[in-house]
Amino acid sequence: MLSVQVKPAIYPAPAASGQQARNPSAAFPHYRPGRIDHSPPAVPVAKGATLLDLTRLQSIICTTRKVKRGNALYRTHDPFDSIYTVRAGCFKTVITHRDGKEQVTGFQFMGEALGLDGLCTERHNCDAIALEDSEVSVIRFALLASLCHQVSSIQHHFYRVLSGEIVRESSHMMMLGTMSAEQRVAAFLLDLSVRMKARGYSPVDFYLRMTREEMGNYLGIKLETVSRMFSKLQKQGLVDAHGKQIRIVNPLGLSRV
Amino acid sequence: MLSVQVKPAIYPAPAASGQQARNPSAAFPHYRPGRIDHSPPAVPVAKGATLLDLTRLQSIICTTRKVKRGNALYRTHDPFDSIYTVRAGCFKTVITHRDGKEQVTGFQFMGEALGLDGLCTERHNCDAIALEDSEVSVIRFALLASLCHQVSSIQHHFYRVLSGEIVRESSHMMMLGTMSAEQRVAAFLLDLSVRMKARGYSPVDFYLRMTREEMGNYLGIKLETVSRMFSKLQKQGLVDAHGKQIRIVNPLGLSRV
């Protein structure tokens, strides 16, 4: 399978300062089917894509956009015309209920897609906020669609990206619907671990980009509860947390919480 | 916009016996963008689709399949080769965690799509169980894909169906993450109300196809809690529930819970 290497498989110590190493070769949304997949640190571009396909692919993502920490890549009701992949930094997506309540629906790291929700109504359906100074590839949807039409392998890859989003959300619903607070935090850390590993970072030692409040909102619990659960997992010797710096001491134990 | 009428806009009393009136013209998954949409009782087939397109569309969904109550249309890990739309009856989709916990991720009524989760890994990712004797249109994915390739309006409609699924799941996550038990039940009834209306049934008077347990599982609460919330809403004069027969007395009040 043709694929683009995302990172060398060495583990740079996560820069506590906030700025991650960039990698200009993350060309297309990484296809990540739920939390089961332990994919290698490579981004499958499209099964059977030829070099020509790749050249075309590059041509439609020539633009990038920088988003400062706390700023929005797009907001709810913005007209939809592009999808994005994270090149550097990370984002959260938030939907807002009319009564003002907010729900964080996901966190997106390097190589992951943003904006797929907008396709449905031609307007974006959530806010995408940068959690640190970030950069995205901008993929104009009209161009992507025409490329999909020309190259069936890319078409199918795009279907999979969309479907993968559906599967990922199902798994999030499962968490919100059935797990205790402790299990949610444990599952969250393990999910991050898998994603860090897939990006060539250490799966046991990473720096959280989001606050306890954002985490809690994503997990459907309050920030104080998140904090208590971190303390609890720490007492059990499963993780070692100093603020946002996380070390997973016992992954197996964590998965059995 | 070319569209196919689903039902006459009269309200047949829901058959408490279990068998709904069938309608052979529900040809393609109904595109339902979240819970905001109060769409008319018509199924948009594809913006700008021509009559020729429709003929082609009919040709790929010639097969139907009947599923008896309690039986599965497909199960997790079944190989994916088709998507489905509900012609009659209704379904629930359930994902199962390795520890045996289950989460109902959705209920599907006439005109709604099933199986989109399978695209991602070529295997289905949940169980689809009939809640009553039901019938689906079987759409072989390979054929749909080739049709999408030939007819761009159908292609774009399919993108919207996929994206709509993502948006709907986001809204479900919001419910699971932020609402009280009472609000969940109220929101659930209002969602059903909108969907019933879109199908030409009464939006205030309908028969639930699922048990309290299935509802509770979907809503992330226990069956006893569902029952208590029904009693509470009834005391407030917002709904009138006799077992599975529901009458929404005060929709506005219900939306303000």
Add this chain to the structure above:
DNA sequence: CGCCGTTTTGAGTCTAGTCAAAGGTGGTGG
């Protein structure tokens, strides 16, 4: 008519939420 699965209701328990206060951390400007 009786059985089985479903629903309702009650009483007691426990998890997570709320409110409050103290302790950290990082970023900014002097």
Add this chain to the structure above:
DNA sequence: CCACCACCTTTGACTAGACTCAAAACGGCG
């Protein structure tokens, strides 16, 4: 470089809402 400020995090005490267990009532079906 340090001090200050704003924001984030931790912890405690108390409360509220949902869960558990239990039993009775209901409803559909053979």
